[in-house]
Structures are given as C-alpha cells and as structure tokens.
Amino acid sequence: MNLDYIWRDLHELAETSFKEVKTTDYIANMLEREGVRVQLFKKHTGLIAEIGSGEPVIGFRADMDALWQEVNGEMKANHSCGHDAHMTIGIGTLLALKKNEASLKGTFRCIFQPAEEQGNGSLSVINSGGADGLKMLFGVHLRPKDELSFGEAAPSISHGGGIFFEGKITGEDLHGARPHQGTNAIEAGFALQQQLHTVRISPMIPHSVKMTSFHAGASNYNIIPGSATFALDVRAQTNEAMDELKKLIDEKIRALSTMLNVKIEGYWIDYTPGAAVNEDAEAVMREAIVHELGDEALRPRVVTPGSDDFHFYTIEKPELKAVMLGLGADLEPGLHHPDMRFNHDCLEQGVRVISRAVGLAMEE
Known part of the structure; x- marks a missing residue:
C-alpha cells in the first residue's frame, strides 16, 4: 500500500x-x-x-x-x-x-x-x-x-469556536466637495473597527474579534461612498464565550448605527462550535x-x-x-x-x- x-x-x-x-x-x-x-x-x-x-x-x-x-x-x-x-x-x-x-x-x-x-x-x-x-x-x-x-x-x-459576520453599511453617496451632507461609509467602517477593539470578555478565555474584509467606493474618486460591505471573524475557546461575544458585537453595531445615523446590519454565518x-x-x-x-x-x-x-x-x-x-x-x-x-x-x-x-x- x-x-x-x-x-x-x-x-x-x-x-x-x-x-x-x-x-x-x-x-x-x-x-x-x-x-x-x-x-x-x-x-x-x-x-x-x-x-x-x-x-x-x-x-x-x-x-x-x-x-x-x-x-x-x-x-x-x-x-x-x-x-x-x-x-x-x-x-x-x-x-x-x-x-x-x-x-x-x-x-x-x-x-x-x-x-x-x-x-x-x-x-x-x-x-x-x-x-x-x-x-x-x-x-x-x-x-x-x-x-x-x-x-x-x-x-x-x-x-475553539469560530463564526463569521457578514455586514453592510447602507447610505447615500455624496459629492466629494460636500462631506457634511451625509455619512462616509469608510469612516463608519473605521469607527466600527475601533469599537470592536473595545469588546471585552474574561482574559482567562482565549478569544479574538477582527474585521477581515471591507469594500467601499468605486473608480470615481470624487464620490464619497455611502455604502460598504464588511466581514468579521470571531473566535472563542468556549461556546459560552462565543455567545457572549456575539451579544456584545450586536450591541456595538446597533449603538454605532444610531450614533452615526446610518444603517448598519448583517447576519452571523458558518458557526463552528x-x-x-x-x-x-x-x-x-x-x-x-x-x-x-x-x-x-x-x-x-x-x-x-x-x-x-x-x-x-x-x-x-x-x-x-x-x-x-x-x-x-x-x-x-x-x-x-x-x-x-x-x-x-x-x-x-x-x-x-x-x-x-x-x-x-x-x-x-
């Protein structure tokens, strides 16, 4: 053989x-x-x-x-x-x-x-x-x-357990000369990334939260993108810790959506226990x-x-x-x-x- x-x-x-x-x-x-x-x-x-x-x-x-x-x-x-x-x-x-x-x-x-x-x-x-x-x-x-x-x-x-979050920021495009008229999806994505760094559970349990994909804008550089897509990779050593991380991330996304007055939503996919x-x-x-x-x-x-x-x-x-x-x-x-x-x-x-x-x- x-x-x-x-x-x-x-x-x-x-x-x-x-x-x-x-x-x-x-x-x-x-x-x-x-x-x-x-x-x-x-x-x-x-x-x-x-x-x-x-x-x-x-x-x-x-x-x-x-x-x-x-x-x-x-x-x-x-x-x-x-x-x-x-x-x-x-x-x-x-x-x-x-x-x-x-x-x-x-x-x-x-x-x-x-x-x-x-x-x-x-x-x-x-x-x-x-x-x-x-x-x-x-x-x-x-x-x-x-x-x-x-x-x-x-x-x-x-x-450990792993799961992905596929998300979308939905808004309207803006003229590059008029950024005050709406929300830049890239700035919203940056703000979300900063918020993810504040997600905390017990340091005794290995875990991580990170943005692994972000797409916004097109070939016209004088347009401020109002929409974007993003993905998160979330991992935790225990299934209980994973449930806690998901809850905290959902709360951060809802709070940021309200603060920036832009629609941020998505769904969890491909959970592995x-x-x-x-x-x-x-x-x-x-x-x-x-x-x-x-x-x-x-x-x-x-x-x-x-x-x-x-x-x-x-x-x-x-x-x-x-x-x-x-x-x-x-x-x-x-x-x-x-x-x-x-x-x-x-x-x-x-x-x-x-x-x-x-x-x-x-x-x-």
Missing part, C-alpha cells in the same frame, strides 16, 4: 467545499476495487465506506475539501490544510484493517466528509444519516511544527499512541484557537464519544499557507494509531 502515491493523487484532485466530485469518485472506485462496502451520499458529495459487521460501529472522519487561494500567482483549489493527508490516512486504515477483516469485533466506518472549510459539511453528513449508529468517532489533523514535531502525537485537539472532548475516547487514543509510537511520542492535549466542524457530531449526537488525534508532521510554514509542506512519513504513523484505536474501541 503506497500511501504517498494515494496522497499525490488526492492532492492533485483538490476541490473546494461541496464540489469534491472527482475526489469522491476516486475514493469510491479505489475502495470498491479492494472489496470495501461503499455508499455515496445522495444529496451532496462524499461517501461512507465500511468493513466488518455488527456492533459496535466505530467511525473515522476524513475531511475532503481544499481551500481556494493564490498559489504561485494562480487562484486554485489547494490542500493547504492537510485534508489530502487525512483522506489518505482514512483510506490506509480501511485497507490495513481489511487484511484481517474477519478478526474485527464490529464495524469500521470511514466517513469521507465534504465542506469542512465551509463549516457545515458535518451537518450535511449527519442529516444524511452518515453518523447513525456510531458508538465512537475518531478524527485526525496534522499539526504545525510549533505545536507537534514529527513522531509526536496528542490524544485530542481542543478547538468549540470542542467537547470525550474522556473515554481520549483515553483510547492515548493508549493507541503509546502502543504504536511509544511513551516518548505522547504529548498533552493540543489547545488551539482554530476551529473544526468535527465537533458538530457530538453536539448533534450527545451520546457519541468522539476525539481528534493531533498528529505531528513537521508541518511548515503553517496551516492554510499556500506552500504548506509536511513529512509524509506521518501518514503511515497515522494509519497505525487510528487502526489501533479502532481495535481498542471495539474491545471496550
């Missing part, structure tokens, strides 16, 4: 959220040839693949989508978050366990999930029945080198890491402000025990960097750890 060959194919097939058509076909065709049971989702891209039979049903989630970004001057779909590696580990685990399928004490289900980067692909899988019947669910994410080095692994990742790490699943993953990589490889839980829609599985299905493996890969310069690179030997390590975790979970 040449994991690097599979990774290269998936890397070249990079597709964005809910457009992973070629990726879905590639995985389905490969696994069917190997005798793995495959079921495509009817309403969206992605698939589930199973081996073994009966209960318990132990799952692994592999995210499929790539980011749309500029790479060497070209805008393209690019796997700079490591989802190509995650899919490779999922395929590798299926094929490794398939060799001794008769010895499995249950069913192993690999969920190849679309649209993690959009933040709601997991909800589509859940609504399609892809997570039904699962007892325990594992995930994996390659970690940057400043968190974990190659050969190291963490039994869980505690992601913070992690709720299950201790039983974490204990299984910890034992799997030690068994496969040794005591010296085990590292503490990774706490990161990054987010992942993996955690919708436990929110929507509270009975499901879930955890995500943090896999060291000497990943540089960082996640989402267009030139992201990593040590591909981690793929084999990921297959070993997840395969062991599946076996341990079935024995519980």
Whole structure:
C-alpha cells in the first residue's frame, strides 16, 4: 500500500467545499476495487465506506475539501490544510484493517466528509444519516511544527469556536466637495473597527474579534461612498464565550448605527462550535499512541484557537464519544499557507494509531 502515491493523487484532485466530485469518485472506485462496502451520499458529495459487521460501529472522519487561494500567482483549489493527508490516512486504515477483516469485533466506518472549510459539511453528513449508529468517532489533523514535531502525537485537539459576520453599511453617496451632507461609509467602517477593539470578555478565555474584509467606493474618486460591505471573524475557546461575544458585537453595531445615523446590519454565518472532548475516547487514543509510537511520542492535549466542524457530531449526537488525534508532521510554514509542506512519513504513523484505536474501541 503506497500511501504517498494515494496522497499525490488526492492532492492533485483538490476541490473546494461541496464540489469534491472527482475526489469522491476516486475514493469510491479505489475502495470498491479492494472489496470495501461503499455508499455515496445522495444529496451532496462524499461517501461512507465500511468493513466488518455488527456492533459496535466505530467511525473515522476524513475531511475532503481544499481551500481556494493564490498559489504561485494562480487562484486554485489547494490542500493547504492537510485534508489530502487525512483522506489518505482514512483510506490506509480501511485497507490495513481489511487484511484481517474477519478478526474485527464490529464495524469500521470511514466517513469521507465534504465542506469542512465551509463549516457545515458535518451537518450535511449527519442529516444524511452518515453518523447513525456510531458508538465512537475518531478524527485526525496534522499539526504545525510549533505545536507537534514529527513522531509526536496528542490524544485530542481542543478547538475553539469560530463564526463569521457578514455586514453592510447602507447610505447615500455624496459629492466629494460636500462631506457634511451625509455619512462616509469608510469612516463608519473605521469607527466600527475601533469599537470592536473595545469588546471585552474574561482574559482567562482565549478569544479574538477582527474585521477581515471591507469594500467601499468605486473608480470615481470624487464620490464619497455611502455604502460598504464588511466581514468579521470571531473566535472563542468556549461556546459560552462565543455567545457572549456575539451579544456584545450586536450591541456595538446597533449603538454605532444610531450614533452615526446610518444603517448598519448583517447576519452571523458558518458557526463552528468549540470542542467537547470525550474522556473515554481520549483515553483510547492515548493508549493507541503509546502502543504504536511509544511513551516518548505522547504529548498533552493540543489547545488551539482554530476551529473544526468535527465537533458538530457530538453536539448533534450527545451520546457519541468522539476525539481528534493531533498528529505531528513537521508541518511548515503553517496551516492554510499556500506552500504548506509536511513529512509524509506521518501518514503511515497515522494509519497505525487510528487502526489501533479502532481495535481498542471495539474491545471496550
């Protein structure tokens, strides 16, 4: 089983959220040839693949989508978050366990999930029945080198929550010589940015609020723009802190709209919840890491402000025990960097750890 060959194919097939058509076909065709049971989702891209039979049903989630970004001057779909590696580990685990399928004490289900980067692909899988019947669910994410080095692994990742706000400032354009006749949307945006710096919750909880997009004006420089669009990226380590941040931001926007006498409105989109790490699943993953990589490889839980829609599985299905493996890969310069690179030997390590975790979970 040449994991690097599979990774290269998936890397070249990079597709964005809910457009992973070629990726879905590639995985389905490969696994069917190997005798793995495959079921495509009817309403969206992605698939589930199973081996073994009966209960318990132990799952692994592999995210499929790539980011749309500029790479060497070209805008393209690019796997700079490591989802190509995650899919490779999922395929590798299926094929490794398939060799001794008769010895499995249950069913192993690999969920190849679309649209993690959009933040709601997991909800589509859940609504399609892809997570039904699962007892325990594992995930994996390659970690940057400043968190974990190659050969190291963490039994869980505690992601923070994330959400976007898409907003609009609505007013009337003004003549450049008559700024007193209305509100400059650029000045309103600047004032909003200043107000966002005054949003405060407990400093004991990691959080951030920042404007990540602002567009106003056109090609005529003698027109003062009355309207603009903007976007906010909001993050918090806990879901409770996220609720508090949203409330404070809504209040700031309403107050500023009244003070400037201009309409400022918008809506929250693409919410991704913070992690709720299950201790039983974490204990299984910890034992799997030690068994496969040794005591010296085990590292503490990774706490990161990054987010992942993996955690919708436990929110929507509270009975499901879930955890995500943090896999060291000497990943540089960082996640989402267009030139992201990593040590591909981690793929084999990921297959070993997840395969062991599946076996341990079935024995519980």
